[in-house]
Amino acid sequence: MGSTIFTKGFVKLGMVSLAAVTVGLAAQAQGETQRFRISQGSLQQALVEFTVQSQYQFMATEGLLSGKTVTPVIGVMSREEALQRLLEGTGLTYEIDRQGRVILEEDREKHGASGPSNSTSLVQYAAVSDAEIARQSNGAAVTNARNGGDVDETDGDGLEDGAVEEITVTGSNIRGTEPASQVFKYEREEIERTGLTTLPQFLRTLPQVFGGGAQDGNGGGNFVAPGSGAGSNVGFGSGVNLRGLGNRSTLVLLNGRRMAPAGFGEVVDISLIPLPAIDSVEVLPDGASALYGSDAVGGVVNFVLRDDYEGAQTQARYGFVTEGGLDELQLSQTFGKSWNSGHAMLSYEFFDRSFLDSEDRDFSVNSPDPTYLLPEQTRHSVFADVGQSLSDQVEVFATAFYSDREFETFTALTTSPLTSLLTGSTEQFGGTVGGNVNVGNDWLLEVAGTYNETTSLLVNNTFFIPFDPMSSPLFTSINETTSEALVIDAILDGPLFQMSGGQAKAAIGGQFRGETFQRRIGDVVRTDEDRDVYAVFAELNFPFISAENRSPGFERLELNIAARYEDYNDFGSSTDPRIGLVWSPVVGLKFRGTWGTSFKAPLLSELDETGNQAFLLDIENPDNPSEIIPGMIWIGNNSDLGTESATTWTAGVDITPVSVPGLSIEFTYYDIDFEDRITTIRAFLDGFSDPRFASLLTRNPNAELINSLSSLRLFENFSTMFQPEDTQIIFDRRLRNLATVQTNGLDFAASYGFDSDIGTWNVSIGGSYILEFTEQIFEADQPVDIVDTVFNPSDLRLNGAVSWEKDGFASNVQIRHTGAYRDVRETPAANVDSWTTVDLNLSYNTSGNTDSPWLRDTVFSISVQNLFDQNPPFVVGNAGAERNFDPENATSLNRFIAFQISRSW
Template sequence: MSRRPGLQSFLLASAALLLIQPAVALAAPAPRYSFDLPAQDLGEALRAAAARAGWQIYAPAQAVNGRIAPPLHGTMSLPEAVATLLASSGLVAHFSGQTVTIRAAGTADAATQATSDAPIVVTGTRIRGAAVAAPVIQVSRADIVAAGQTDLGQALRALPQNFGGGQNPGVGAGAGGTNENVNMASSVNLRGLGADATLTLLNGHRLPYDSAYGGVDISAIPVAAVERIDVVADGSSALYGSDAVAGVVNVVLRPDYVGLATSTQIGTSTQGGDFQQQADLVTGARWASGGMMLAYDFAHNSAIVARQRDFAGTLSADNTLYGEQRRHAVTATLHQDLAPGLTLRLDGSYSTRASQTAGGTDASRILYRPRVTMLSLAPELTAALGRDWTARILGTWGQDHTRLSSDFDITSSNPSINSGCVCNRAWSAETNVEGPLFRTPGGTARLALGGGVRRNGFAYSVVSNGVTTQDYNVARSSRYAFGELNLPIIAPGNAVPGVTRLNLSAALRYEDYPGMARMTTPRLGLIYAPARAITIKASWGRSFKAPTLYQQYMGYQTYLLPGNWYGLPSGNLLLVSGGNTHLTPERARTWQAGVTVEPAAVPGLRVEASYFDVQYRDRVAEPFPGSIANALSNPGNAGLVTFSPSAPALTTLVAGSRPALVNYTGAAFDPAGVAVLVDDRYVNIARQAIRGIDLRATWKKPLDDRRTLAFDLAGAWLDSDQILSAGQPQTRLAGVIFQPANLRARGGVSYEDTRFSGAVHVNYIGALRDQRFATPARLSPQATADLALRYTLLPARRSGEDPGLVVSLTVNNLFDTQPPAIGQTGPTDTPFDSTNYSAIGRFIALGLARRW
């Protein structure tokens, strides 16, 4: 295939921009704004002031939580307003581009400067300080700790936009599709589109895939290392490339840390099983020219087995409902100034996890014991080019190896011992520049340009009783270039009637997968504020996802089946299923529009609502997930169902089968005896339509200068359906078991003062339908309640630091609500929907956190 010169020219142009100093207009005097803010929560006041000027603000939750800002009245610049709000707080502000970063004042000016200059990570845009034209859900470390959650997977599964199916702990047998947890990983699955359709980043950098299905294990990152998690549930391939169809999840690390802090939690399910032990520590340092942070996490939980739950009585008593696992994880980050205007940053993550689950029947037991090792490194060099332009050269390298160990028929005299590896590796290199172009009435137009290369590798092997049945090692490369433009047309200071703010953005990405496809994906964004209290955001774009290497290169299996099973008058049927090297990328068209309301009459109240629509085509799927007999009579299956196939084609297929042909006819394979060939290998056929509404409301109400009351509510209504292939009927997805519910919500109330904090949250999941049997069944809506209490025994020594000593109590599923039962299609199927409900039941934990 010929190579297009456009990509090479783009990369050369991007590299040339690293060597030049762009010219921009001279900075104009700082604009002044009219402020009228009452005394309120400091974080809310800072955000309101920044929004008034159209700037972005980042403030660590532990630095602003529990603080009350003074009233702010008058006309002044944004730096003057921020200085007034921070007076006597012990906090400092750093201004860069159109971004304000709040940090605790250090004991030395050099340390403060190092912290202030730590990287500012913005999710959903490549441009510093730019607002994102899509809703951004932020979950801070303080939010996670306050809820009593101990790993990121648990925290993100609580979001209504995220589906607990796919690759997540507790997903049991019989859930179908990719709802198969190979190794107890926790992968984000926005909108239920699959873990491979949600891009997961660490400080804006890609991580290696986990297992076979294209997800990333987010639980391998210690909570103690995290500053916040950004979730942009909107198609973002124009910015980030493949996988970002459902959206992007970016785990933002603490840039550095001073001192040493530890925490531990111990808990158990009141019904038995899931005895959890967790401990972590975080340490680090700051110095005149940089800083670093190191976090370690250990976690272990025992298994939950069928005999411990009344609703699992149909299973073998020792079958696992929730697997045992033991995990060690380390994450570190470093930033160091090498010279004036030149900074090196390095992120690294390492984890190991061993898990064990048991299944099968009393007569035929199965034991799974995978072990996972993950390592990732991401260096980045940032150079200031002058006139507020920056250049970055960055790379990533990582690997994730799942060592398989499965024993079948372990109670028999002739067990089957299987081993192998699901091994992923990845590296990438990128260069980009970003900076101002020219002044506009609403601010400064800014541009980001860049390009790079990326390569993913996948090795898969299975050895059964010493015989290799699967063994391949493949890789795929891509080259890409991107650009993004941000245009602030009108700002609050322009005093335009009916338009407080108007901002346009556009992004374009070109990606070349040699030998497979070339794609150009655009994205457009609009931010419009007709009044101070109302902001409207809208975006439109196209996204794509390359097929997983497992789907593309896994060996295919052949089955020879008697024709009379499927109503054939004579001859046999040859069924082929498995991978397909001719797969092409999946493609999607996405758009969303929403409104944010922050009424001045109710300080601290923020309400967001948005509508989204995803039209997803060329999805990789097996053409005939149901009865093969129905496939034979459908003329729309021409090309996949071949009558009177040629003998050479059949012989070639059977010879390439891995594992070898499975013959159910009782006679030797004879190509002349095959009447029909059914090709059920993965193909680009499915179309999905996903649409819905997200809602989020928060309100912080200061009771006095020490006490705060807060309310929060988040919900997601989802409607989705699928047409698997031409000629087949449309089927519902959302609202059906093993798929996301039509409605999920989480809401609660929390209280905080200088010593005590408490929160109660209610989780709601809507009704589901089970349509697998002749008589459909309805699973009623369900609600569970969570309680989290914390008491500070020793307060923080300095402003912005963690408290000295804290004890906590967490009770999840307070009333011990049980999952509704469902029918089983086989004796080993989990007798409840394990993608939407949990076998854990009521869980009680005690915690202790200490800053040394």
């Protein structure tokens, strides 16, 4: 089974590591995209910081900069874009001379100025010595700033002096390339500002992320909404569901690497990743199989580990609901060290939460007792990251992680006299080793091997109601699943040739993936599947127009082309192209668009037929209803499944007006046509007579097929008149590539940051509006629009925030809104109210505000989720689970208050 694949895999992994050290891997080369952090203040001081981070030299006429101020410039972008943002509102523009110097001058279109009369009148600004930089920027911050990192007293990224960090961002395999897709990037500090301290909580607040699917209150035989895509959610994990297309259609990465899924392979459990180990979260809500392969249909979420932390941070948090007995304790410790040639980080987190009883909520008080709305959970997580440059040409890196979460919950139905005590755990561990080498002419080769394993255990003890804790269970079932993934990547990227707008660049690479899935029921292995995947991919980027050759109407014009081919040894292959285009007619206005195809490979668990079932029944003859004949129904998995495929295109505009510094507005239209989705036929006896299912009927089956089905371990003869060999018709209800989903909608976001006499403010609003979300099982069926129906996405989701900071004090108010929708299970359809909640987070940072050695570098905060204690909208319970709310679109937590102390040492 998988032992062979992983024995070979570890040999390959060791060879990769040895080659990485022996051949030598590379120092980062200067490129077009890097991280900037320019403080608000005078333009002259800002240019000092910009020089440190960009290596530009600035020239201007004497006195030109006097009295001019700038707003902060923070984020990952090209040097030219950062400079344009820096100069917004100053009335200045720039040119780059033949020596590469930046010549600042008044905007002639606005002021009628002719610019500097001659070069002799220019004064060099921000040309500071290392000593002056050290005086102004303070030690370790200088190294990081020079390398394009954050200007911070503690952070440093370990690059050698004089280098500028050129990074690869989610959405492209080419260093220094800004993707044509919209990418939402959330820094750890921004996430913490919301008062949310787990990644599942934060991801669920994003308008593009539908709450449906795997979550801690939705799994393990507990209440799972129909069509949620949660699968069994054996380990009570939490996944990501972009665009409402299901957890399995969203690719989750850690530091750009795949992770092994939990449960039956349908979800990567992000609840096992501790927030203190995360530097940022990057969300690409666009099809991206051309870049990353299978699963990237709804998009990609990449969790980036911290690699530039210097010092130690201790954090403690305690929270509780104001109604009920649920409380949480969270403790974490992070150590980090950066030096000129490397870095190291180690982070540990402990998380413990008690259960939320259904009796603690008036909307679910009629649920059978005992029933938990949220399970009791305890988690330990350890993450480590290290990188080291061995020479000017050599860099090696490694990450490692281990998480273990245990849970306990009760679930019961009003339709049954029984209750189930569900206990279990999810354990995940793994890591990456690799490195990169500069092979010459700014071409960088990166080779890495990643292994990770996830085991989910579910123990179901069944009791009579009322539950007696001293009684023995009526029966016990044990279900354990294990998924393993070994990935070996090699990617080479660099410049191809010089174009008028800059360097044309390319990336080429290959990947091997070995995946296994095993399921045990008790001590018996029921499923044991594995697969090998080989992939090759390429990406090209052509900058036709940039700041180097801009002209009226064309500030920037850039084309990106990518393609990937993946071959699976168990079912087939897929080739997926992608095209992206970016056009900026003027500074502050950018249009972008993408088109591409994506795919989703069937799960290993879905290809395994060992658990299939068949039933022999007495049915009405579909050709003569007055006659009773023997018919067989065949259900379960299907080894002949193929890929699910999607075509996606987007069009968007980004507006950062020069006349309003600090304002940013973004709009994106998306359209997804998702075909051949794997689905189960929702029919039973009616399937024999419904003409829609005619292609799934086998009339007068041969003896071989009848014998194979009647020999199944789970075959049952429910006929009172016939034996299996008499079977006249078979209804094949196994999983099939049948369904089609079409969805389109709008994403929008706006933010405005500004300074005032009473502090620094930032106001933002983001949202997603679904125009269409239709499902169709057969071509002859009429598409059914499921948007705004219970257990499916609401058409409108909004997230607005107002934050304020001054003298160490900070506040953040967040308002979240989910639009009203309908419960179509009732006739006529019942209205479900909209849901609006408010979160509040208040904090005080003592850094620079106290001389006390006991209080310095400490942050005190209090956060309140659902400040006004709004119940989720009432929805009639499903299938005897009287929870009476929709867990796909709301939560049962209600008001939750938390106190937190964080100390840096």
